[in-house]
Amino acid sequence: MPDTPPAMRDVVATPYGSWDVVREGSELAILAVGTMVEPSLAAADALAIDGFDVTVVNCRFLKPHDSTVLAAVLARHRHVLVVEEGTVVNGFGAYMSSVIAQLDPGVRVSAHGVPDRIVYAASRKRQLAMTGLDAEGIASKVRAMHASEALAG
Numbered sequence: 337m338p339d340t341p342p343a344m345r346d347v348v349a350t351p352y353g354s355w356d357v358v359r360e361g362s363e364l365a366i367l368a369v370g371t372m373v374e375p376s377l378a379a380a381d382a383l384a385i386d387g388f389d390v391t392v393v394n395c396r397f398l399k400p401h402d403s404t405v406l407a408a409v410l411a412r413h414r415h416v417l418v419v420e421e422g423t424v425v426n427g428f429g430a431y432m433s434s435v436i437a438q439l440d441p442g443v444r445v446s447a448h449g450v451p452d453r454i455v456y457a458a459s460r461k462r463q464l465a466m467t468g469l470d471a472e473g474i475a476s477k478v479r480a481m482h483a484s485e486a487l488a489g
Contacts, residue, residue, distance in 0.1 A: 355402035357409075361391040364478055365413040369395050369420040369428055375464075376419050378471035383478055390478065398428050401435065410440050415481055419474055420449040421464070444485070448477050 358373065359380050368376035373394045380390040393409060395401070409416065416436060418429035429447020436445050448468065455463055464470045468477060 350396065353397045353400040353402055355396060355405040356394040357391065357405060358394050359390065359392040361389040362412065363389045364415040364417060364481065365391040365393060365409045366474070366478070367393050367395050367409075367416060367418045367428075367432060369398065369418075369422070371421050372419040372469065372474075375469065375471040376474055379474035379478065382471060382475045386479075388478065388482070395428070398431070401432070406435070407439070410436065410443055414443055415485065416443055416445045417474075417478060417481060418445065418447045418449075419469070420447075421469060422449050423452065424449040425452045444481070446477070446481055448474065 359377060361380065366376045366380065373392070376392045380388075380392050383390050391409065391413065393405060416432070418432045420428045422428060424430065424447045427447065427449050429445075429449055433445045433447060436443050450467055450469070455467060458466065461470075465473065468474070
């Protein structure tokens with residue numbers, strides 16, 4: 337993020353309703369929302385060291401979602417992790433679970449966000465770590481998804 341914002345004439349318009357694939361992978365796709373894009377990319381880097389090949393998508397619009405990018409993600413991935421700094425109850429992850437279930441019921445979707453419980457007062461950094469919404473927590477969630485799939489298969 338720049339220290340000084342660029343002049344408006346230098347800012348390229350973002351197409352309405354579009355998502356951006358910021359990292360291509362083949363094993364699992366992370367649909368990241370807003371502030372969760374950077375820690376998701378950091379998690380993907382950490383996971384790459386362990387041999388995981390993770391896609392990260394910047395879901396910069398929630399509604400409407402980018403049906404073209406979502407279709408491409410579903411064509412290449414059987415596992416999707418939705419990461420948001422919002423509640424898992426009726427949040428974007430729940431919405432995407434419903435959408436993906438209609439498009440391809442064979443894709444396993446997991447929502448990862450703020451749990452439906454009290455999150456005690458702390459710095460934002462500490463709260464993100466407590467809820468697993470930092471790079472380490474996101475990577476742990478991906479590893480857990482992989483392990484549960486390996487045990488099921």
